[in-house]
Amino acid sequence: MAIDRSKFIGRFVEEARDHLVRLDRGLAEMAQGSAGEGITASEIDALFRSAHTIKGSARMLRLLPICDTAHAIEDLLGAFRSRQVQADAGLSALLQRGVDAIASAVDQLDRQPDPDALAPADAGLCAALSAAATPGDAPRPAAPAANQTSERAATQEAKAASAPASAPTPAPAAPPTSGLSDSDTLRVRLDHLDGLIRLMGEIIAQHDRLRLRPDEARRIARGAEAEIAPACEAFAHSLREDVQDQEVLIRELHDRALALRMLPLSILFEPAARNLRQLARSLGKEVRCTITGDAISLDRQLIDELADPLLHLLRNAVDHGLEPPDERQAAGKPASGSVRLEARRDGRWVEITIRDDGRGINVAAARDKAIRKGLLSAEQAGTASDSEIVDLIFTPGFSTSALITDISGRGVGMDVVKSIVLDRLQGSIQVDNRPGLGATFRLRLPLSLAIMRVLLIEAGGETLGFLAQHVAEILRLSRDSLLEVAERRAVIVRNEFVPVMPLAELLNPAFKVAPATATAAEASPQVLLVILRIGQEKLALEVDVLRDERDLVVKPVPEHLRHLHLVSGFVSSGALAVVSVLHAPAVLDLAARARGQSVSDGARTMATAGERVNRLLVVDDSLNTREIEKDVLQAHGYSVTLAEDGIDGLHKAMREQFDAVLTDVEMPRMDGFTLTERLRALDAYQATPIVIVTSREKEEDRQRGLRVGADAYIVKGDFDQSNLIGTLRALLG
Amino acid sequence: MHILIVDDDPLAAELSAAILQAAGYQTLVAEQALDALEQLEANPDLDVVVSDMHMPLMNGIEFFAEVRERGYPCRFILLTGDAPEELQTQQPGLDACLLKDFSLEHSLPRLVAELTASRHEA
Numbered sequence: 001m002a003i004d005r006s007k008f009i010g011r012f013v014e015e016a017r018d019h020l021v022r023l024d025r026g027l028a029e030m031a032q033g034s035a036g037e038g039i040t041a042s043e044i045d046a047l048f049r050s051a052h053t054i055k056g057s058a059r060m061l062r063l064l065p066i067c068d069t070a071h072a073i074e075d076l077l078g079a080f081r082s083r084q085v086q087a088d089a090g091l092s093a094l095l096q097r098g099v100d101a102i103a104s105a106v107d108q109l110d111r112q113p114d115p116d117a118l119a120p121a122d123a124g125l126c127a128a129l130s131a132a133a134t135p136g137d138a139p140r141p142a143a144p145a146a147n148q149t150s151e152r153a154a155t156q157e158a159k160a161a162s163a164p165a166s167a168p169t170p171a172p173a174a175p176p177t178s179g180l181s182d183s184d185t186l187r188v189r190l191d192h193l194d195g196l197i198r199l200m201g202e203i204i205a206q207h208d209r210l211r212l213r214p215d216e217a218r219r220i221a222r223g224a225e226a227e228i229a230p231a232c233e234a235f236a237h238s239l240r241e242d243v244q245d246q247e248v249l250i251r252e253l254h255d256r257a258l259a260l261r262m263l264p265l266s267i268l269f270e271p272a273a274r275n276l277r278q279l280a281r282s283l284g285k286e287v288r289c290t291i292t293g294d295a296i297s298l299d300r301q302l303i304d305e306l307a308d309p310l311l312h313l314l315r316n317a318v319d320h321g322l323e324p325p326d327e328r329q330a331a332g333k334p335a336s337g338s339v340r341l342e343a344r345r346d347g348r349w350v351e352i353t354i355r356d357d358g359r360g361i362n363v364a365a366a367r368d369k370a371i372r373k374g375l376l377s378a379e380q381a382g383t384a385s386d387s388e389i390v391d392l393i394f395t396p397g398f399s400t401s402a403l404i405t406d407i408s409g410r411g412v413g414m415d416v417v418k419s420i421v422l423d424r425l426q427g428s429i430q431v432d433n434r435p436g437l438g439a440t441f442r443l444r445l446p447l448s449l450a451i452m453r454v455l456l457i458e459a460g461g462e463t464l465g466f467l468a469q470h471v472a473e474i475l476r477l478s479r480d481s482l483l484e485v486a487e488r489r490a491v492i493v494r495n496e497f498v499p500v501m502p503l504a505e506l507l508n509p510a511f512k513v514a515p516a517t518a519t520a521a522e523a524s525p526q527v528l529l530v531i532l533r534i535g536q537e538k539l540a541l542e543v544d545v546l547r548d549e550r551d552l553v554v555k556p557v558p559e560h561l562r563h564l565h566l567v568s569g570f571v572s573s574g575a576l577a578v579v580s581v582l583h584a585p586a587v588l589d590l591a592a593r594a595r596g597q598s599v600s601d602g603a604r605t606m607a608t609a610g611e612r613v614n615r616l617l618v619v620d621d622s623l624n625t626r627e628i629e630k631d632v633l634q635a636h637g638y639s640v641t642l643a644e645d646g647i648d649g650l651h652k653a654m655r656e657q658f659d660a661v662l663t664d665v666e667m668p669r670m671d672g673f674t675l676t677e678r679l680r681a682l683d684a685y686q687a688t689p690i691v692i693v694t695s696r697e698k699e700e701d702r703q704r705g706l707r708v709g710a711d712a713y714i715v716k717g718d719f720d721q722s723n724l725i726g727t728l729r730a731l732l733g
Numbered sequence: 734m735h736i737l738i739v740d741d742d743p744l745a746a747e748l749s750a751a752i753l754q755a756a757g758y759q760t761l762v763a764e765q766a767l768d769a770l771e772q773l774e775a776n777p778d779l780d781v782v783v784s785d786m787h788m789p790l791m792n793g794i795e796f797f798a799e800v801r802e803r804g805y806p807c808r809f810i811l812l813t814g815d816a817p818e819e820l821q822t823q824q825p826g827l828d829a830c831l832l833k834d835f836s837l838e839h840s841l842p843r844l845v846a847e848l849t850a851s852r853h854e855a
Contacts, residue, residue, distance in 0.1 A: 005835075008748055015744045052787055053742045056814045060748050062835040071815075 005061055009113040012057055016066070016106045019050040021270050023073075023099045030092040031288065039087065048077040054102065061115065066105050068121040072129035073098045079133035091132055097281075098129055100274050188260055196256050203249045210242050258448055262297035265343050265352075268310055269294040276314045276339060285322050286336030293343035296350055299448035305424055306445070309417040313354045313441050314339065316414070321358030321439055331436070333357065348453070349469070350445050357438040361431070363389050385626065385642040387536070390433045394418040421445070422534075422585050426452070426467055426568065430535045444469075452554050454571055454581060456547035457530060460504025463547060463579050465571055467554075470584035472533035474546065479527050488595055490628050491529060491540050492716050495666065495695040497628040498531060501591050502542040507566070532584045536623040539591050554581060566590070595631070613639045614732055615656075619649035619663040619675060620693075629662060629693070629724075636725050646670025650678055657684055660732055662724075665694040665701070673708050680709035689731035693724070734849065735776065737761045739769040739796065740785040740812070745833065749783055749812070749841065756842035766791035770799065779807050781845055785833075786813035786820065794824050801826065808848040810841070 026047040030039045055070035073095060079085040105118055213235075220231045273289040280287040298306075322328075322337035329335050340355040363386045370376045370392050376384065393414045421429045427445035434440075446452060446469065453468035475493070482489045482500055489500040529540040554569040561567070568583035616638050620626045623644075630640045641658070643649035645667040653661065661679060665672040672692055679685040692705045695716040705713045712727045736758050740746035743764075750760040761776070763769035765788045773779060782800065786793035793811045800809060808828045813820055817830040824830075829844050831837065 008744065008751075011744050011747070015742070049787060049789075052814055053745075056785075056833045057742060057744045057748075059814070059832075059834040060745060060837060 005115075006113055008061055009109060009115070012061055012063070013106055013110045013113075015057065016054050016102070019054050020099060020103050020106065021266060022050045023047055024096075024270050024274065027092050027096050027099065028290065030087055031089050031096075041081070044077060044081050044087075048074060048081055051077055063105075063109070063115050063118065065118045065121040066102055066109075068126055069098055069101050069105070072126035073102075075130045075133040079135070084135050085133060094128060094132060096277065097125055100278060101125060103271070103274055104278075192256070192260060196253070196260070199249065199253050199256060203246070203253060206242070206246055206249060210246070213239055213242065254451070258299065258451070259297075261300045262448070263300050263303045264295055264297050265303070265350075266291075266294035268303060268307055269341055269343075272307075272311050272314050273341065275311060276318055279315055280318050280322070280337075283318065284324060285318060286325055287318055287322060287339055288336055289339045289341065291341050293345075294341075296343045296345050297447075298350060298445070301449055302425055302445060302447075305420060309420050309443075310352070310354075312414075312417050314341070317354060317356040317358065317439070321356040321360070323359050345447075346444075348447055350447055352443040352445065353440055354443075355438065355440040360435040360437055360439050361390050361393065361433045363433070363435060366390065366392060383630075383639075383641045385623075385644045386433070386648055387623075387644055388642075390431055393431070394429070423568070423583070425449070426469070428535055449554070451551050453549065454552045454554070455530070455549045456579065457503075457543040458545040458547055459502070459541075459543040460508065462504075464503070465552075465579050465581035466530065466532065466584060467568070467581060468549060470532050470534060472531045472538060475529045475531065475540070476526055477529070479525055482527065488631065492695065493531060493538070493540070495625075495664070495716065496538065496622040497625040497716070498538045498540045499591065499595060499624065499628060500527075500529065500540045500542060501594070503530075504544075506541070506587070506591055506594060532588060534585050534588055537588055538624050539588050541587070613637065614659040614728075615639045615641065616728075617641050617643060617649060617653055617658040617661045619643045619646065619661065619667070619672065621645050621664065621667040625664065632724065633728075638728075646672065646675035646678075649675055653679060653685060654682070658688065660689040660691065660728060661685075662691045662693055665692060665696055665705075673704060676705070676710050677708045689728070691724075691727060691731070734781075735759045735761065735779050736781045736783060736845065737763060737769060737772055737776075737779050737807075738783050739763045739766060739788070739793075741765050741788045742785065745785065745812075749837070752838050752841055753783075753845065756845070758842075758845065765789055766793075766796035766799070769796065770803070773800065773803070773805050773807070777805060779805070780849055781808045781810065783810045783812060783841070783845075786811055794820065797824060797827060808845075810844060810848070812837070 026039060026043055029043070051070050051074040055067050055074055058064070058067040058070060076085070076091065076095060076098075080087045080091075085091070101122055108118060109115075216235055220228065220235060269291050273291060276289050277287060317339050318337075322339070323331070323333075325335040328337065338357045340353070342353045342355070344351045344353075366389050367381050367384075370389065371378050371381050375392060375395055381389070394417075395415060418429055421427045421443055425445050426449060427443055429444075430442045432440040432442065454465045455468050455471050455474075456463060456465050458464070473493070475491070477491070482491055483497070490497045491500050492498075527542050528544065528546065530543050531538055531540045552571040554571055556569055557567055565586045566583055567580045568586075569581045570578050571581055572578045614637075616633055618626055618629050618633070618640055619642075620629065621644055626642045626644070630642060633640050641652060641656070643652050646663070647669045649661070649663060650670070661675075663672040663675055670678075672694065676690050676692065679688070679690060689711045690709065691712045691714060692710045693714045693716060694701070694705075697715050702713045711731055714724060714727060734757075736753050738746050738749045738753070738760055740749065740762075741764055746762050746764075750762055753760050761772055761779075763772050766784075767790060769782070769784070773782075784793045784796055788796070791799070793813070797809050797811065800807070809826075811817075811820060811824075811827050811830045812833045813830060814833050817832045821827055821830040828848050831840060831844070
């Protein structure tokens with residue numbers, strides 16, 4: 001052996017993956033174009049060359065299965081190129097199978113760089129590709145490559161004959177995931193590296209100037225200057241300039257160094273899409289996977305962490321979302337399902353959506369399952385809104401084995417997906433469910449975890465931080481404008497009730513002071529509120545002082561402090577000592593528990609009074625408003641069912657007779673005026689009290705509300721519970 | 734003894750170079766024909782050119798024609814992914830046309846040795 005071929009295998013894997021990405025893209029375009037408009041001659045030529053290059057390198061390295069498959073792909077692409085055969089969706093799907101076969105062989109090679117361990121090429125697939133390349137149905141003569149490899153082909157055929165028929169395709173239970181694995185090397189564009197080195201040169205030059213300053217200071221100190229004061233002034237001035245210059249350079253250096261670690265999302269999306277198609281095939285489903293925005297780059301650390309959750313969400317879309325072709329056609333949908341994977345830049349964020357057009361999440365089934373699994377009591381499940389039920393898929397223990405995909409030997413359920421996105425990637429995940437039409441998962445992630453925008457505040461004498469992404473807004477308002485609701489305070493922000501909690505009290509129940517001895521903060525006529533938002537949930541935290549908002553390097557929590565769920569990391573900056581950055585999702589959970597306790601105590605004492613409980617339906621598209629109204633009403637002994645918009649409210653009202661309905665006006669799908677009108681048209685609701693609770697203060701709105709049949713119109717701005725409860729008591733008698 | 738390798742596939746170029754270096758030759762690499770012509774201009778007494786067939790801008794046969802037109806005396810070996818015999822018939826002036834495969838490891842150094850020996854005798 002004059003040369004060591006094995007060292008070239010790694011290079012081959014890298015190179016082949018680059019070409020596979022190009023092939024995937026080209027085929028996706030081809031699949032979308034109808035009547036051959038999807039792809040130009042020069043694009044076909046580029047695809048042909050990619051296949052040809054893979055073939056050439058594979059043959060030189062004796063990777064015959066890859067070589068044979070690439071050769072067959074090249075045949076068909078060549079026929080497109082010479083216009084002998086017209087490209088269409090069917091043929092592009094066939095090509096895609098070929099490309100996927102090469103991809104799994106490349107993955108196999110990456111795991112085990114031994115050419116002899118490769119499974120033989122799928123002879124049926126190669127034959128189909130070559131046959132498709134021939135206009136008419138004449139079987140093609142054997143390709144010239146076959147003569148070169150006859151001996152090997154014979155042994156391969158023998159092997160294939162003794163193996164089960166589907167040997168070449170990996171079993172779906174263990175999908176190849178190495179396409180998503182991280183390697184230890186990173187290719188960096190030379191010009192990026194050059195720019196970095198040039199910048200280093202500037203920093204060194206700048207530093208040289210700085211080295212002269214101590215001598216200057218010493219000269220002034222020794223009295224070498226005639227006038228001390230102006231000399232010191234001038235010295236301070238030039239020193240400040242140096243520091244400012246250096247700051248600019250250092251920041252740029254930091255940005256560029258981080259940019260070196262940025263990788264395009266295509267690294268994740270392409271193999272994931274391939275994996276998706278393989279899974280669909282093994283399940284007998286048809287899927288079209290479209291990718292957009294995969295040129296957006298993220299820090300490598302995020303890319304690595306994101307691989308598993310992304311794969312799980314995609315597999316979930318195929319496995320549980322998409323229906324089999326016949327079921328789809330029966331439902332009036334195209335036989336092949338669609339999964340759209342989209343990425344969008346939003347400032348320093350990226351939003352990734354995974355949208356399928358399958359059956360969506362079956363809310364009724366999820367509701368039953370939640371009760372069966374003891375996650376909710378039957379009563380809770382009855383009053384929970386659809387979106388709250390759908391959110392349960394992220395609860396540990398809700399994903400049954402059917403929902404768990406085994407990825408790289410670990411069970412990953414939706415709860416794991418959520419915890420990776422929230423805790424490790426500092427992002428958020430939301431699900432938007434349209435029963436019968438599909439589900440959309442939305443992930444929002446920072447582009448890099450190394451440096452993040454942090455809001456620094458003070459509460460209870462402590463300096464604490466929040467990641468800016470979790471802060472929806474900051475309000476300063478007079479203390480009187482806070483509402484008292486079910487022994488808790490709330491504030492109205494844009495047509496929404498948001499619970500208010502003093503941060504210090506929340507973090508340390510010992511801070512809780514008796515109302516008699518109000519602290520200085522309590523006494524001040526103004527309150528400063530930081531409003532956190534995670535998904536649809538909001539919480540207003542009362543803090544004492546806003547310190548600063550800036551980009552800081554967030555250090556992860558060290559291993560021995562991992563049990564502190566409330567802290568997501570630490571920042572140190574300038575004169576500040578180490579500051580804890582609070583983990584907003586955990587703070588929200590804590591607040592919900594604190595509220596839930598006080599409210600459920602109240603509700604329990606009321607419910608035991610033994611009188612007939614009035615059942616109310618509360619319709620509002622804001623989660624917080626629903627929750628707060630529910631708290632107030634339960635505290636006064638009512639049983640409450642929630643609905644998230646007019647349609648949902650109408651359906652619930654038809655299923656069950658309520659004693660009164662409270663509705664907001666502005667809601668998606670059906671507004672409160674329409675809902676009131678529709679309810680009044682039903683026999684069962686002709687005389688039922690309907691109360692509109694809204695932030696619309698205009699008299700004409702009030703008139704319209706009463707015209708469509710509402711009994712009362714309460715403006716949220718004047719909301720206080722006595723008003724609401726008084727109104728209800730008057731209406732319900 | 735200097736050999737110029739022309740191949741737009743960096744891996745294939747590297748492999749060819751490794752094979753020839755192992756046989757004791759000095760190698761230069763060009764990514765495509767235009768680049769290769771520049772290198773030839775800089776080193777007009779190059780002994781052998783080993784070129785790939787399918788390349789952007791100018792394929793191996795066109796490149797060969799260009800090399801001869803400019804009067805470079807080097808030997809010219811064409812490597813191809815398919816049907817070397819066809820190309821050899823198409824362009825009889827080629828010193829050799831080889832299929833790109835794993836046998837190159839032995840055939841390429843042997844061929845270079847033969848071609849350069851015959852050239853030195855001439």
